[in-house]
Amino acid sequence: MSKTSHTKITMPSTEKKGQIIEIRAIAQHDMETGFRYGDDGKVIPRDIIHLFSCSYNGVEVFKADLYPGMGANPLIVFTTIATETGTLEFKWAGDNGYEAIDQSSITVS
Amino acid sequence: MKIWLLIAFALSIVSCGAFASSDSPSKERQSSYEFMTLENKAMQDDPNLNPAMFWVMDGQSLWNFKSGQNNVACASCHGESGKTMRGVATQFPKIMNGKLQTLEGQINQCRVGRQNAPALAYESKDLLALTAFIAGQSKGLPITVHETSENKADLKQGRQWFYERMGQLNLSCAQCHEDRAGLKLGGSLIPQGHPTAYPIYRLEWQTLGSLQRRLRNCMSGVRAKQFEYGSPEMAQLELFLMWRSRGMPLESPGVRP
Amino acid sequence: MNIRIQNPKSISTQRRNWLTASGLLGVYAWCHPFLAFAKKPEAMQAIEKIVGSNPINDGKVKLTIPPLIENGNLVALKVSVQSPMTATDYVAAIYVIAEGNPLPNIFSAYLSARSGTATISTRVRLADSQRVWAIAQMSDGSFWRDHADTMVTLSACTEMP
Numbered sequence: 263m264s265k266t267s268h269t270k271i272t273m274p275s276t277e278k279k280g281q282i283i284e285i286r287a288i289a290q291h292d293m294e295t296g297f298r299y300g301d302d303g304k305v306i307p308r309d310i311i312h313l314f315s316c317s318y319n320g321v322e323v324f325k326a327d328l329y330p331g332m333g334a335n336p337l338i339v340f341t342t343i344a345t346e347t348g349t350l351e352f353k354w355a356g357d358n359g360y361e362a363i364d365q366s367s368i369t370v371s
Numbered sequence: 372m373k374i375w376l377l378i379a380f381a382l383s384i385v386s387c388g389a390f391a392s393s394d395s396p397s398k399e400r401q402s403s404y405e406f407m408t409l410e411n412k413a414m415q416d417d418p419n420l421n422p423a424m425f426w427v428m429d430g431q432s433l434w435n436f437k438s439g440q441n442n443v444a445c446a447s448c449h450g451e452s453g454k455t456m457r458g459v460a461t462q463f464p465k466i467m468n469g470k471l472q473t474l475e476g477q478i479n480q481c482r483v484g485r486q487n488a489p490a491l492a493y494e495s496k497d498l499l500a501l502t503a504f505i506a507g508q509s510k511g512l513p514i515t516v517h518e519t520s521e522n523k524a525d526l527k528q529g530r531q532w533f534y535e536r537m538g539q540l541n542l543s544c545a546q547c548h549e550d551r552a553g554l555k556l557g558g559s560l561i562p563q564g565h566p567t568a569y570p571i572y573r574l575e576w577q578t579l580g581s582l583q584r585r586l587r588n589c590m591s592g593v594r595a596k597q598f599e600y601g602s603p604e605m606a607q608l609e610l611f612l613m614w615r616s617r618g619m620p621l622e623s624p625g626v627r628p
Numbered sequence: 629m630n631i632r633i634q635n636p637k638s639i640s641t642q643r644r645n646w647l648t649a650s651g652l653l654g655v656y657a658w659c660h661p662f663l664a665f666a667k668k669p670e671a672m673q674a675i676e677k678i679v680g681s682n683p684i685n686d687g688k689v690k691l692t693i694p695p696l697i698e699n700g701n702l703v704a705l706k707v708s709v710q711s712p713m714t715a716t717d718y719v720a721a722i723y724v725i726a727e728g729n730p731l732p733n734i735f736s737a738y739l740s741a742r743s744g745t746a747t748i749s750t751r752v753r754l755a756d757s758q759r760v761w762a763i764a765q766m767s768d769g770s771f772w773r774d775h776a777d778t779m780v781t782l783s784a785c786t787e788m789p
Binding site for chain 1: 724735753
Binding site for chain 3: 407408410411414422557558559574575577628
């Protein structure tokens with residue numbers, strides 16, 4: 263059973279070749295650490311996004327392993343060089359079959 | 372006889388005076404936004420950083436979703452644009468059909484009355500999403516809750532809740548949020564308690580929550596029996612708090628520590 | 629009926645000894661925070677796993693977290709590493725480790741020559757006032773680090789379960 267949630271990408275839609283662009287990627291997720299206790303006294307099991315990756319026209323340009331120390335609704339801000347016109351694809355993978363994909367296009371002049 | 376009249380007159384002046392000075396605080400009104408760190412302020416101001424935006428997105432989906440036995444969506448009556456609710460949240464709580472309703476209460480009134488669907492539970496994902504979606508459309512607009520002949524009695528009761536001592540700690544809302552606003556409780560600055568940003572993403576809760584949830588936190592803080600969600604007491608206290616912050620801009624959906 | 633009454637003087641002596649012992653323990657812990665903060669060894673182990681037997685140099689890395697935090701659930705964190713970020717000289721990875729968290733690893737980011745900068749911002753959980761480390765691995769295999777100390781406070785009128 264795969265579950266997913268809202269994601270949001272903020273990045274420029276156009277840029278000059280060779281310039282650096284800033285990308286903000288945020289996903290809606292509670293990021294349950296596995297260290298909290300419920301009202302019944304039992305540990306609430308861990309349920310986090312543990313992997314985030316960004317591909318630029320199919321080539322991976324950024325990847326991050328995430329651990330329970332990440333905040334809820336994880337936000338990652340990173341940069342990449344605007345090399346060519348195309349599509350950036352963003353993937354999130356997490357516990358219990360969580361998966362999310364988002365895309366953003368860029369025109370490089 | 373004249374002496375008694377004079378004393379009664381003097382007393383009424385004094386009590387009116389006391390009321391007037393406590394309702395229009397001598398210090399300038401300030402949203403608790405001003406007390407936040409730069410990082411948290413940025414989190415509220417930038418929709419790309421504000422976690423509450425996810426609930427607004429969910430609210431937009433729900434708005435257009437046909438629901439209940441009558442199989443209608445909010446959009447069926449109120450339009451799809453996501454703009455028709457502009458100016459609505461700034462008016463609540465208000466008297467609707469003779470009853471004092473909060474925004475959540477009115478949403479549920481529509482669900483039950485128009486959609487023939489079950490009411491949404493307080494603090495449920497769906498109710499929070501709809502509240503955030505509606506309140507967010509009034510962002511920046513001044514709060515317009517005024518005293519009217521209709522809400523006068525409820526406003527008076529709400530004012531009483533605010534100024535009355537409660538709980539094992541025997542404290543009133545006013546003792547912290549009016550008399551000692553700006554001073555410190557433990558390590559935190561005491562805010563004036565204006566509900567300008569609800570529903571809020573409270574970092575403490577790690578999720579979105581309503582004003583009523585926050586008020587229940589306050590009441591448990593003084594070890595008082597908490598008002599129930601959706602109760603008339605809650606609505607009256609909300610009414611007074613919104614009246615107290617009339618004219619201040621709505622920041623919804625907000626972020627708070 | 630045999631009632632044993634303890635000599636009052638011996639009670640106060642016992643108490644005094646106990647207090648002295650715990651006081652000394654406190655002083656010892658103060659001098660050796662390593663022992664008082666049981667989580668730190670795990671953090672050091674986590675760092676060791678990353679760098680192996682290689683030395684870690686101070687510098688090039690800048691870790692920024694607010695020195696005073698209102699709520700540890702969502703803390704803005706930024707790591708910035710000085711590097712030309714060319715094909716032959718770039719930051720290959722950035723690791724963030726928190727000494728005071730139940731699990732010290734927070735995130736591990738993998739960059740490339742295409743990254744443009746080695747600056748990453750995110751929002752993390754910090755369980756308590758503590759020291760956080762940022763370790764960068766360069767394309768030539770060298771390791772560099774920075775740390776930041778922070779104090780986490782608690783908001784008032786928190787939720788009762």
